[in-house]
Amino acid sequence: MGGDFGPRVTVPAAVQAVSRFPDVDISLVGDREAIELEMSALKSSLADPRRFSIVHAIEVVDMSDKPTVALRQKPRSSMRMAIDLLHENNADAVVSAGNTGALVAIGCYVLKTLPGIRRPAVCSLIPSIDKHLYLLDLGANVDTDAEHLYQFAILGAALSSAIDGTESPRVGILNIGKEEIKGNDQVKKAHKLIAADKEIDFVGSIEGCDLFSSIADVVVCDGFVGNVALKACEGTASHILSTVKNEFQDNWWSRCSVFFVKHCLNRIYKKLDPQRYNGASFLGLTGVVVKSHGNSSVESFCQAIGQAKKEVESNLVENIGKKLGAAV
Amino acid sequence: MGGDFGPRVTVPAAVQAVSRFPDVDISLVGDREAIELEMSALKSSLADPRRFSIVHAIEVVDMSDKPTVALRQKPRSSMRMAIDLLHENNADAVVSAGNTGALVAIGCYVLKTLPGIRRPAVCSLIPSIDKHLYLLDLGANVDTDAEHLYQFAILGAALSSAIDGTESPRVGILNIGKEEIKGNDQVKKAHKLIAADKEIDFVGSIEGCDLFSSIADVVVCDGFVGNVALKACEGTASHILSTVKNEFQDNWWSRCSVFFVKHCLNRIYKKLDPQRYNGASFLGLTGVVVKSHGNSSVESFCQAIGQAKKEVESNLVENIGKKLGAAV
Numbered sequence: 215m216g217g218d219f220g221p222r223v224t225v226p227a228a229v230q231a232v233s234r235f236p237d238v239d240i241s242l243v244g245d246r247e248a249i250e251l252e253m254s255a256l257k258s259s260l261a262d263p264r265r266f267s268i269v270h271a272i273e274v275v276d277m278s279d280k281p282t283v284a285l286r287q288k289p290r291s292s293m294r295m296a297i298d299l300l301h302e303n304n305a306d307a308v309v310s311a312g313n314t315g316a317l318v319a320i321g322c323y324v325l326k327t328l329p330g331i332r333r334p335a336v337c338s339l340i341p342s343i344d345k346h347l348y349l350l351d352l353g354a355n356v357d358t359d360a361e362h363l364y365q366f367a368i369l370g371a372a373l374s375s376a377i378d379g380t381e382s383p384r385v386g387i388l389n390i391g392k393e394e395i396k397g398n399d400q401v402k403k404a405h406k407l408i409a410a411d412k413e414i415d416f417v418g419s420i421e422g423c424d425l426f427s428s429i430a431d432v433v434v435c436d437g438f439v440g441n442v443a444l445k446a447c448e449g450t451a452s453h454i455l456s457t458v459k460n461e462f463q464d465n466w467w468s469r470c471s472v473f474f475v476k477h478c479l480n481r482i483y484k485k486l487d488p489q490r491y492n493g494a495s496f497l498g499l500t501g502v503v504v505k506s507h508g509n510s511s512v513e514s515f516c517q518a519i520g521q522a523k524k525e526v527e528s529n530l531v532e533n534i535g536k537k538l539g540a541a542v
Numbered sequence: 543m544g545g546d547f548g549p550r551v552t553v554p555a556a557v558q559a560v561s562r563f564p565d566v567d568i569s570l571v572g573d574r575e576a577i578e579l580e581m582s583a584l585k586s587s588l589a590d591p592r593r594f595s596i597v598h599a600i601e602v603v604d605m606s607d608k609p610t611v612a613l614r615q616k617p618r619s620s621m622r623m624a625i626d627l628l629h630e631n632n633a634d635a636v637v638s639a640g641n642t643g644a645l646v647a648i649g650c651y652v653l654k655t656l657p658g659i660r661r662p663a664v665c666s667l668i669p670s671i672d673k674h675l676y677l678l679d680l681g682a683n684v685d686t687d688a689e690h691l692y693q694f695a696i697l698g699a700a701l702s703s704a705i706d707g708t709e710s711p712r713v714g715i716l717n718i719g720k721e722e723i724k725g726n727d728q729v730k731k732a733h734k735l736i737a738a739d740k741e742i743d744f745v746g747s748i749e750g751c752d753l754f755s756s757i758a759d760v761v762v763c764d765g766f767v768g769n770v771a772l773k774a775c776e777g778t779a780s781h782i783l784s785t786v787k788n789e790f791q792d793n794w795w796s797r798c799s800v801f802f803v804k805h806c807l808n809r810i811y812k813k814l815d816p817q818r819y820n821g822a823s824f825l826g827l828t829g830v831v832v833k834s835h836g837n838s839s840v841e842s843f844c845q846a847i848g849q850a851k852k853e854v855e856s857n858l859v860e861n862i863g864k865k866l867g868a869a870v
Contacts, residue, residue, distance in 0.1 A: 277721065278721045280723050342781065343784060343785065353718050356718065357727065390684065390765070390766055390770060397684065398684040398685050399685065401766075421770075421773050421777075422769070422770040422771065422774035422776070423773040423774070423776045423780070425774055425777050425778075426778065426780070426781035427777070435770070438718055438726050438729075439766065439770050441718040441750070442716055442718065442749075442750040442763070442767050442770070443771060444750065445718075445749050445751040446750035446751070446772075446774045446775050446778075447774050447778040448750070449752060449753050449755070449775070450753075450754065450774075450778035450782075451778055451782060453671065453754035454778075454779060454783075454814055455782075456671060457671065457813055457814060461809050464806070471803045471806065475790075475799045475803050478789045478792070481789050481792075482785060482789050485785055485789075486782060
């Protein structure tokens with residue numbers, strides 16, 4: 215029950231998810247009183263109260279808590295208890311809008327990484343005009359070596375196969391140029407490692423400007439770089455959409471003309487709304503963990519629940535395990 | 543005379559710059575025959591042929607040349623000869639659309655860095671709705687340490703003061719979160735170094751999504767990260783503008799409605815056109831060197847020439863030198 219808005223967003227999102235996905239039941243882990251307050255306000259839209267359970271937690275991981283603090287000093291936090299539920303097979307997936315570093319640390323400690331995987335990666339979908347790609351890592355690791363990047367290639371390809379059914383996902387590495395001489399040390403080394411793995415359809419270096427161009431299904435990068443790149447994309451989108459909005463409000467003629475293009479503008483906003491793509495996957499753990507944006511809306515937190523559902527139904531963890539058996 | 547299009551773009555851009563800036567004369571450095579061919583095609587728009595000179599170069603630095611190859615094996619390349627002109631006071635600035643790594647290497651070798659500066663940085667302007675900020679480094683350094691980042695802060699602040707007259711530029715550091723625990727080692731260390739310098743108005747960590755939000759005048763980062771972030775912004779802008787275009791072409795009603803919003807759309811495209819902001823500054827060298835995008839248009843290469851003109855007129859190099867005298 216974390217994130218910037220807590221139960222105010224996550225509880226209505228859970229209610230929405232239960233009515234959207236008939237085969238999903240939800241355990242709400244957090245402060246019972248706060249959850250019940252939100253539930254009672256939503257009474258009229260509750261499909262079936264039996265599809266919810268509340269697991270009371272007396273602690274909360276704050277957004278500014280160090281991962282070690284969350285792990286060692288808050289054993290009864292909602293985040294820890296949710297991951298425990300998954301570990302004990304009392305849940306199939308965890309969805310959280312809380313502190314990413316803490317979620318990685320608790321996930322690694324309780325669930326463990328899959329055999330051969332040194333660190334999990336956070337992976338999100340980047341939409342293009344006619345397709346999308348998966349970008350990882352987005353912040354679970356901020357000092358990635360070449361071996362990590364190679365493992366991300368395997369994890370990302372497994373996600374693309376499991377979720378989209380792509381038989382042989384094209385994997386690229388985020389770089390500052392297409393030429394072989396470009397890049398820092400770890401990227402150059404990772405380039406060689408990935409290229410040497412015949413199981414991977416490696417398309418080489420991908421630049422920041424190509425993230426929307428459908429030339430790869432998976433792009434791997436260091437978590438610091440990926441986090442900055444993803445947020446830069448979001449910042450640009452929001453800057454452009456404000457510019458469009460302002461221009462259409464600029465004078466009486468442009469305000470009137472909105473009438474003629476309302477449908478176009480609505481379609482554009484809908485297509486480009488980053489909330490539609492909410493739900494970053496933690497790959498490399500023994501269970502399904504999905505991270506929602508901290509400031510997500512009800513609809514977008516519900517999207518993250520949908521992403522978790524897809525990963526469970528496609529047996530993502532088992533499929534990654536099989537790939538790793540062959541590759542690592 | 544490099545870049546993706548060579549003299550086909552750079553020569554018309556030089557002609558345009560000379561008619562736009564009455565006090566600018568231009569030396570065109572490259573293959574004389576190719577330059578003359580372009581010049582003769584533009585004869586009618588030539589303001590005054592005496593304001594151009596051609597410096598013949600028999601070699602070219604290719605985009606895939608390693609910096610060391612460009613530096614050691616091509617002493618008579620157009621890039622090297624242009625930098626030599628600047629070094630020998632036969633030019634006030636160099637503008638190039640060529641290989642960035644080679645330009646850094648030749649710039650450092652021939653011009654040298656300013657006292658106390660270990661490596662130059664490439665710096666570009668990022669527009670926001672009502673202002674802009676300078677982001678550096680954008681690729682001159684791909685393994686930056688904390689001391690480098692601190693020097694970028696000084697260089698960027700000097701640029702902001704010289705070009706925009708900002709008295710006390712607000713400097714931020716690109717990071718993956720606002721909290722102090724966030725970031726990799728070099729960012730955490732640089733954070734402390736910059737914060738300790740009382741000459742710098744340090745605003746702390748800036749996330750990728752805040753690059754357009756006017757909360758800083760200068761943002762520093764590792765060159766790999768900056769290059770990816772800048773190109774991700776460009777990729778997002780181009781993706782969104784294509785989406786807008788497609789939506790307005792989707793059916794007969796939307797195609798007709800373009801008539802009503804043509805002016806709005808043109809203003810939006812103009813405001814967001816990345817070519818308007820072409821011209822990245824090489825900061826920390828003893829001379830003015832401006833890097834144009836490799837695939838720039840005539841208009842945008844002309845913008846890069848305008849940027850060089852501004853830097854010369856504002857005595858940027860001398861001003862940076864003075865700041866360094868105080869700070870390093």
